[in-house]
Amino acid sequence: MQAYIAKRCLLFIPTLLxxxxxxxxxxxxxxxxPALVKLAGETGESRFTQAELHDLQVKLGTDTPLYVxxxxxxxxxxxxxxxxxxxFEEPVVDDLIAKxxxxxxxxVLAMLLAIIIAVPLGLVSAIKQDxxxxxxxxxxxxxxVALPNFWVGxxxxxxxxxxxxxxxxxxxxxxWEDPATNLQQFIFPALALGFFEMAFVARVTRSSMxxxxxxxYTRTARGKGLAERVVIVRHALKNALLPVVxxxxxQFGRLLAGTVVIENIFMIPGMGxxxxxxxxHRDYTEVQAxxxxxxxxxxxxNLLLDVIYGWxxxxxxxx
Amino acid sequence: MASSxxxxxxxxxxxxxxxxxxxxxxxxxxxxxxxxxxxxxxxAPKLGGTIxxxxxxxxxxxxxxxxxNTVQIMSSSGIYNQLIEYNPETEDPFDLRGDLAxxxxxxxxxxxxxxxxxxxxxxxxxxxxxxEDVVYSLDSMVDADxxxxxxxxxxxxxxxxxxxxxRAIDAHxxxxxxxxxxxxxxxxxxxxxxxxxxxxxxxxxxxxxxKWENAIGSGPFKPGKFVKDVSIELVxxxxxxxxxxxxxxxxxxxxxxxKGSAIAAYKTGRVMMTTWPVTNLxxxxxxxxxxxxxxxxxxxxIKNAAFFFFFMNTSMAPFDNPKVRQAVNLALDRQALFxxxxxxxxxxxxxxxxxxxxxxxxxEEIAELPGWRQLNGAKHPDDIAKAKALLAEAGHPDGxxxxxxxxxxxxxxxxxxxxxxxxxxxxxxxxIKLEESATxxxxxxxxxxxxxxxxxxxxxxxxxxxxxxxxxxxxTWATYARSVPPKWWQEAYAQxxxxxxxxxxxxxxxxxxxxxxxxxxxxxxxxxxSARSWVMSKKIKGIHAxxxxxxxxxxxxxxxxxxx
Numbered sequence: 041m042q043a044y045i046a047k048r049c050l051l052f053i054p055t056l057l058x059x060x061x062x063x064x065x066x067x068x069x070x071x072x073x074p075a076l077v078k079l080a081g082e083t084g085e086s087r088f089t090q091a092e093l094h095d096l097q098v099k100l101g102t103d104t105p106l107y108v109x110x111x112x113x114x115x116x117x118x119x120x121x122x123x124x125x126x127x128f129e130e131p132v133v134d135d136l137i138a139k140x141x142x143x144x145x146x147x148v149l150a151m152l153l154a155i156i157i158a159v160p161l162g163l164v165s166a167i168k169q170d171x172x173x174x175x176x177x178x179x180x181x182x183x184x185v186a187l188p189n190f191w192v193g194x195x196x197x198x199x200x201x202x203x204x205x206x207x208x209x210x211x212x213x214x215x216w217e218d219p220a221t222n223l224q225q226f227i228f229p230a231l232a233l234g235f236f237e238m239a240f241v242a243r244v245t246r247s248s249m250x251x252x253x254x255x256x257y258t259r260t261a262r263g264k265g266l267a268e269r270v271v272i273v274r275h276a277l278k279n280a281l282l283p284v285v286x287x288x289x290x291q292f293g294r295l296l297a298g299t300v301v302i303e304n305i306f307m308i309p310g311m312g313x314x315x316x317x318x319x320x321h322r323d324y325t326e327v328q329a330x331x332x333x334x335x336x337x338x339x340x341x342n343l344l345l346d347v348i349y350g351w352x353x354x355x356x357x358x359x
Numbered sequence: 360m361a362s363s364x365x366x367x368x369x370x371x372x373x374x375x376x377x378x379x380x381x382x383x384x385x386x387x388x389x390x391x392x393x394x395x396x397x398x399x400x401x402x403a404p405k406l407g408g409t410i411x412x413x414x415x416x417x418x419x420x421x422x423x424x425x426x427x428n429t430v431q432i433m434s435s436s437g438i439y440n441q442l443i444e445y446n447p448e449t450e451d452p453f454d455l456r457g458d459l460a461x462x463x464x465x466x467x468x469x470x471x472x473x474x475x476x477x478x479x480x481x482x483x484x485x486x487x488x489x490x491e492d493v494v495y496s497l498d499s500m501v502d503a504d505x506x507x508x509x510x511x512x513x514x515x516x517x518x519x520x521x522x523x524x525x526r527a528i529d530a531h532x533x534x535x536x537x538x539x540x541x542x543x544x545x546x547x548x549x550x551x552x553x554x555x556x557x558x559x560x561x562x563x564x565x566x567x568x569x570k571w572e573n574a575i576g577s578g579p580f581k582p583g584k585f586v587k588d589v590s591i592e593l594v595x596x597x598x599x600x601x602x603x604x605x606x607x608x609x610x611x612x613x614x615x616x617x618k619g620s621a622i623a624a625y626k627t628g629r630v631m632m633t634t635w636p637v638t639n640l641x642x643x644x645x646x647x648x649x650x651x652x653x654x655x656x657x658x659x660x661i662k663n664a665a666f667f668f669f670f671m672n673t674s675m676a677p678f679d680n681p682k683v684r685q686a687v688n689l690a691l692d693r694q695a696l697f698x699x700x701x702x703x704x705x706x707x708x709x710x711x712x713x714x715x716x717x718x719x720x721x722x723e724e725i726a727e728l729p730g731w732r733q734l735n736g737a738k739h740p741d742d743i744a745k746a747k748a749l750l751a752e753a754g755h756p757d758g759x760x761x762x763x764x765x766x767x768x769x770x771x772x773x774x775x776x777x778x779x780x781x782x783x784x785x786x787x788x789x790x791i792k793l794e795e796s797a798t799x800x801x802x803x804x805x806x807x808x809x810x811x812x813x814x815x816x817x818x819x820x821x822x823x824x825x826x827x828x829x830x831x832x833x834x835t836w837a838t839y840a841r842s843v844p845p846k847w848w849q850e851a852y853a854q855x856x857x858x859x860x861x862x863x864x865x866x867x868x869x870x871x872x873x874x875x876x877x878x879x880x881x882x883x884x885x886x887x888x889s890a891r892s893w894v895m896s897k898k899i900k901g902i903h904a905x906x907x908x909x910x911x912x913x914x915x916x917x918x919x920x921x922x923x
Contacts, residue, residue, distance in 0.1 A: 072797035078419060079510060080800045087514040087835045093804070095506070127419050128587070138587070194619055201623045210411065210613045210629050212589050305617050309589045317417070317588070317616075322797055 041350070048343050056335060060117070063331035064110050067324050074126040074322040075100055100126045102324070113328060122329040127321040132329045135314060140333060143310035145215060146303070147295045149226055150234030151288065158238040159284070162245025163277065166253060177242065184239020189298050193232035193305040200228065212309050229306035233298050237291045241284055248280040255279075282353055289345035293338040404606050404901055408919035413621055413630040413894075414612040415639040417588050423568040424555035424576075425499050426507045429909065432552050433635040434591045434612045435571075436912045437580035437605070438483075439555035442474055442493065443546060445905035448916050452661070452906030453820075455550045458913075459488060459577065469541035469859060476531040479600045482558045483575045490527030495559035497535065498522045507569075511553050514835070515818050518827065518856065519545040541859035544823040551819060551909045579605035579915035588614060599915075606901065606918035618644070625894060626652055631919075632895035635912055636661050636904065637816070641770065642702045645892035655923075659893040659904035660705050663713050663820050667700075667770070668829075669778055669884040670813040674806060674841035677761070681879040682753040688880040689730045690746035690785045692738040696777050697887045700770050705890035711825070711880075712872045713888050718822050718865050720872075728876055730884075746785045758786020764808040765791055766799035771812040774886075778812060803839040814889070819907045822868050823856050829883045830875065840882020848874055898923050 075096035079088045097103040101112070116123050122132035158181075165177035200206050208228060213221035252258060253276055261275045262268070299312030307313075311330055318326035350356045418430040424439050444458040457463075460474040480488035499505065500512035501522045519542050525535045537545060548554070561575045562568065571585045579599050583592030594609040613630060615621040618639050624630045625648060633640075636659070640648065649658045669691055671678035678684055697708050710728060713719040725731050732739045750758060765775040772793060779789040789810075794802065802808045815836055818824040828834040831852055832843050851871050858864035875881065893904050901918045905911035 070795075070798070071801055072795065073801050076801055076804060077797045079508070080797075087833075087838070088508055088510050090804075092508045092510075129420070135587075197619060197623050201626050205627055207620075207623045207627045207629055210590070210615075210624065211611075212586065305620055307589075307613070307615055307617070307620060309586070314588060320795070320797065321419075 041347070045343065045347070048346070052336075052339050055339060056332065057114075059331060059335040060114060060328065061110070063328045064106075064113065064324075067319075067322070067327055068106060070319075070322075072322040073097070074102060074324060077320075077322050078127060102126075109324075113325070117332065122332075123325040125318075125323055125326045127318070127323040127326070132325050135326065136311070136329060136333055139309065139311040139314050142212065142308060143296065143299050143303070143312055144337075146226055146230055146233060146299055146308060146310060147292065149230035150295050150298075151237060151292065153227075153230050154234035154237035154241055154291075155284070155288070158241035159245050159277075159281070161238075162242040163249060163272070165242065165246040166249035166280075167272065169250065177246070181239040181242040181246075184235045185243070187235065189232055189236055190301040190305060192235045193229065193302050196228050196232050197305065208306065210307065225306070225308065229302045229308055232305070233295055233302045236298075237295060240291065241287065244283055244287055245280060248283050249276060252276045252280040282349065285345060285349055285352060289342045292341050293334075296334050296337065402900070402920070404603075404916075404918040405920055406603075406606050406918070408607050408921075409609045409611060410607055410632065410899065410917065410919060411630045412610055412612045412632050412634045413624060413638065414591070414614050414634040415616060415621070415637070417614040420571060421507060421569045422571045422574055423507075424553070424557060425496075425505070425509050425512050426569065427553070428511065429635070429637065432511075432555075432909070433912050435574065435582070435593075436552045436555075437578050437593050437610070437914050438574050438582060439557065439576035439578045440480070440488075440913070441550060441552070441554050442556060443550045444552075444913065445550050445907055445910035447902045447905060447911040447913075450903050452904060453547070455546060459493070459556055465541070469857075470537055472535045472537065472545070473528070474533050474535065476533070477600070478531050480577055481598075481600050482561070482577050483581055483596060483598075484558075484561075485598075486558065486560065487530075488556065488558070488577050489530050490533040491530075492559045493533045493556055494525045494527055495562060496556045497525045499557065499562065500554060511818075514833070515548050515551065515553065515824075518542070518823060519548065539853070539857040541857050542823075543859065543861075543864070544819065544821040544856065547819040547821050547907065547910075548824070551907055552912050553909055578913060580609065583609060583611075590614065601915065605915040607914075610914060610917075622648055625656060628655070628896070632899055633893060636664070636891035636893035636908060638894070640892070640894065642705060642890060642892045645894050646702065648894060655897055657895060657897050659895065659902075660890040661893065661904045661906065661908055662705065662890045663707060663709075663715065663817075663888045664891040664908045665814050665816040666709075666711075666713070666888045667696075667774065667812075667814045667886045669886060670811040670836070670840060671880075671882050671884070672806060672808055672810065672840055673843075673882050675809050677753065677755060677759050678810060678882075680753045682749045683755065684880055684882075684884070685878065686746040686749040686753070686785060687782065687787070688876075688884040689742040689749070690782060690787075691730065691778065691884060691886065692781050693731055693886050694733055695738070695781065696774065699777060700774060701887050702890070705892075707888040709885075709888045710872060711829070711875045711883075711885045712822065712868060713820075713825070716820065717861060718868050730876065743784055750785060750787075755786070758788065760788045760790065761809045762792050763789045764799060764802055764811045765793050766796045766811070766813075767793050768796050769814065771814070775812040806839075806841060813883075815883070816891075816908050818909060822864075826852060826868075826871065830881050836883055837881065842882035844874070844879075844881055 075093055079093060079096060101109060113123060125132050161177050165174045168174050208225045209221055213225060215222045258271060258276050261271045299310055300316050303310045303313040304316060315327060315330045414434060416430050421427060422431060422435055424432060440458045442458060442460045443455050446454040446456040459476050459480050461477050463472055463474045465472055476488060476490060482488060497520055500509055501516050501520055502509060519538055521538055525533060527533055558575055566573045571582050574582045579596050580593035581596050583594040585591055591612040592609060595605055599605060612634050615624055621639060645658050649656050669687060671684050673679055693708055707714050709719060709725055714722060714725060729742055734740060763775055765771050775791045779791060782789055815829055829836045830844055831837055848871055851867050855864050855867040858867060891908060898920050899917060900920050901916040
C-alpha cells in the first residue's frame with residue numbers, strides 16, 4: 041500500500057506540470073492584456089498613453105517572453121510563492137487562504153446533501169422497483185442529471201423570492217463565528233450545486249443495489265432468516281455503496297468546477313467566483329494559482345478515495 | 360428662455376439663452392449658500408440607519424481618489440469632498456453648490472477663479488483643510504508624471520488647468536488660473552466626484568495611498584470594513600464639519616454581479632439602491648423592476664448620460680474614406696434602432712450634441728436632419744440613395760465586406776445585429792465578431808479593428824466633454840478611431856470652450872455639429888442618446904440624480920425613512 045501511495049504521489053508531478061502548462065498557455069491564448077484591463081476600467085472611461093500601458097506591463101512582468109514568465113511562476117511555486125495578483129496587486133496566497141475554505145465548505149456541503157438525499161432515494165427506488173416510489177425517484181434523478189446547475193441555482197433564487205419574498209443574507213458569515221447565518225447563505229447554493237451529484241448518485245445507487253440485491257450472498261443472508269432491513273443495510277447496501285465511493289471522487293472535481301457559476305449566482309465569495317473574475321480581469325497569476333489548487337485537491341482526494349476503497353473492499357489490493 | 364443661477368451662484372443651463380460674463384460674475388457675487396445646508400422640501404430628515412447598496416463589480420484596490428476608476432470612486436466618494444458639487448437635493452440636475460468652497464468668483468478677464476474655503480472644514484485626523492491642500496490636489500489630478508497615472512482626472516481637467524499654476528492666497532483662499540478664459544465647463548467638471556480634494560500631509564506622508572484602510576479625507580464617511588469581493592463599508596464621520604450631516608450611520612456596498620440575484624436583492628429588500636446609475640441592469644430591466652415592485656422601488660434617471668454609436672476606424676480601409684463614413688452615417692436607421700433599444704421618455708433620438716439642453720437641437724429640428732429624418736414612418740429614401748451615391752464615389756458601387764468587432768457588454772451584441780441588417784441596404788456586408796470586453800479594448804488600442812458597436816458615457820454633460828471625448832484627437836474614442844477632424848473644427852472647439860456668451864458659443868457648436876451630421880461623422884456615427892437608471896427604495900430620501908454620471912454620489916444628504 042505504501043509503495044502504491046508513493047507511486048501515486050510521484051505521478052502527481054507530471055500531472056501538475058501538465059496542468060500548470062495548460063493553465064498558463066490557455067490564458068495566454070485568450071486575447072487580452074491584464075495591464076490594459078486594469079487601466080481601462082470597468083466602463084473604459086479612462087484614457088492612458090502607450091507609455092503608461094508599457095510601464096504597467098513591465099511592472100506586471102507581462103512584457104517578458106512566455107518561457108521566462110512560466111519559468112518564474114513555476115520556480116516561485118516550488119518555493120510556495122504563488123506571486124502577486126496582477127489585478128489586485130496583493131499576494132495570491134492571501135486570496136487562496138481566504139477563499140479556499142469557503143469553496144471547500146460549499147463543495148463538502150453539496151456533496152453531503154447529495155449523498156444524504158441520493159442514497160435513500162436510490163435505495164427506495166431499487167427495493168420498490170417499478171412502483172410509484174421508483175418512478176418518482178427516477179423522475180427526480182433524471183431531472184437532476186438533465187438540468188445544468190446554474191439553471192437550478194437561478195430557479196432556487198426565483199422560487200425563494202416569489203414564494204417567500206426572501207433571499208439569503210448578503211455578505212459572508214464565517215461558519216464558526218455565525219453558523220446560523222452561514223447555513224442560510226450556504227444551504228441553497230449547496231442544493232443547487234449538489235443537485236446533479238444527488239441525481240447521479242441516486243441512479244448509481246439504484247442500479248448497484250438492483251445488482252447486489254440479486255447476488256448469492258444477499259439471497260443467502262435472506263435464507264439465514266435475517267430480517268429484510270438487516271439484509272438491505274448490512275449486506276446489500278454496504279456492497280452497493282462501493283461504486284458510490286468511486287464516483288464521489290470524480291464528482292468532487294466536478295463540484296469544485298461547478299462552484300464557479302453557483303458562487304456567482306448566490307454571491308458566495310469563494311474560489312470559484314474569484315476564478316471567474318480573474319479570467320475576466322486577465323489576472324494570470326490568480327487563475328494559474330487557483331487551477332493548481334483545484335488540481336492538487338482533486339489529486340489528493342482521488343488518492344484518498346482509492347485508499348478508502350481498498351479499505352472498504354478487501355478484494356482490492358494495491359501493489 | 361432665461362438662464363438661471365443656482366442658489367450656490369453657479370450658472371445652470373436651463374434653456375437656449377446666452378449666459379454672459381456678467382451673469383457669471385453676478386451669480387458668483389450673489390452670495391453662496393453655506394456648504395452643506397440641507398434644504399430638501401418635505402418631511403424632516405430622520406437620522407441613523409445603514410443602507411445596503413448594490414455594486415455591480417468589485418474594483419481593484421487603487422483607492423487613491425485621483426487614481427480610481429468609476430467603481431472605486433462611487434464606493435469611496437463619501438470619504439472625500441470636492442470644492443463644489445452637484446446638488447443632490449434639488450430636482451435640477453445641473454445645480455452646482457459649494458462643498459469645501461463657500462463661494463467662488465471668476466475674475467473680470469475670465470482668467471482666474473478664486474475659491475473661498477469653509478474654515479470649519481477639517482480632515483478625518485482633525486487637521487484643518489487649507490488652500491495648500493487644494494493646490495496640492497489640483498496638481499495631483501493633472502500630474503502627467505504621477506504613478507499610477509491619473510487616467511480619469513488628468514484628461515478631464517487638463518483642458519482647463521495647468522499643473523503648478525494654482526496658488527494659495529491665504530489659508531482659506533485659493534486662486535486657480537484657467538487655461539481657457541471663461542471656460543464654462545470648468546465648474547461642472549470640477550464638481551464631478553472624481554475631483555476630490557486630498558490632504559497634502561496625507562499625500563506626502565509616505566503611507567500607501569492606495570490602501571482602503573489608509574484613506575483619510577474630509578468627507579462625511581470614513582472607510583469601514585473591507586471584505587474583498589464581498590462588501591465595502593463606509594461609516595459615519597461623527598466629527599464631520601458640516602452640521603447634521605451625514606444623516607445615515609453608514610452604507611455597505613455589496614457586490615452582486617449576477618443580474619438575477621441583483622433583481623432578487625431589490626425585491627427582497629436586501630439592497631436599497633444601486634451605488635451609482637451604471638449597473639448590470641439595463642434601463643428596460645430597471646423599469647420592469649420598478650413596475651413589479653411599485654410599492655417599494657423608484658427609479659431616478661440621469662438623462663443624456665451617454666450615447667450609442669456606430670464606431671469606425673478611420674485609419675482602416677474602407678472607413679479611412681470620409682465618403683464611406685458619411686454613407687454609413689446616412690444609411691443607418693436610427694429610429695428603428697431606437698424602437699428596439701430605446702426607452703421613450705428617457706432615451707432621446709439625437710445627433711452628437713444631443714437634445715433638450717441649451718446647446719442641443721430641438722426634436723423638430725432633429726426630425727429634419729439627414730440620417731435622422733423619416734418619410735411615412737420609414738427610413739427616408741433620399742438618405743439611402745445619397746448613401747449609395749457616396750459609396751459609389753468612394754469606389755464601392757456594390758458595397759463591401761467588413762468585420763464588425765463587438766464587445767460582449769450591454770446592448771452592443773444585439774445592436775450589432777441591427778446594424779448588420781441596416782447596412783445590407785447599401786450593400787455593406789457585415790460579419791459580426793464577438794469579443795470579450797478586455798479583448799475588445801486590446802483591439803481598439805492596437806487599431807486592429809474595422810468597425811464596432813459602441814457607447815460613450817460623458818464625464819459631464821457639457822459640450823467640451825462630449826465633443827472632446829469623441830472627436831478631438833486626444834479624446835478616448837477619437838484616439839481609438841484614429842480620428843482627426845479638420846483644423847478649423849479643432850480651432851472651433853478651442854474657441855467655443857472659452858466663449859462666455861452662450862448664444863455665440865451655441866452658434867460655434869452648431870457649426871461643428873453640422874459638420875458631423877452633413878459631412879463626416881469621424882469615427883463615431885451617433886445613433887441615440889441614452890439615460891442611465893438609478894434604482895432605489897422609496898424609503899431612501901434626500902437624493903436626486905444629478906446631470907452627470909459622475910456627480911453627486913457622496914451620499915451625505917441621504918436619509919432613511921422606515922415608513923416609506
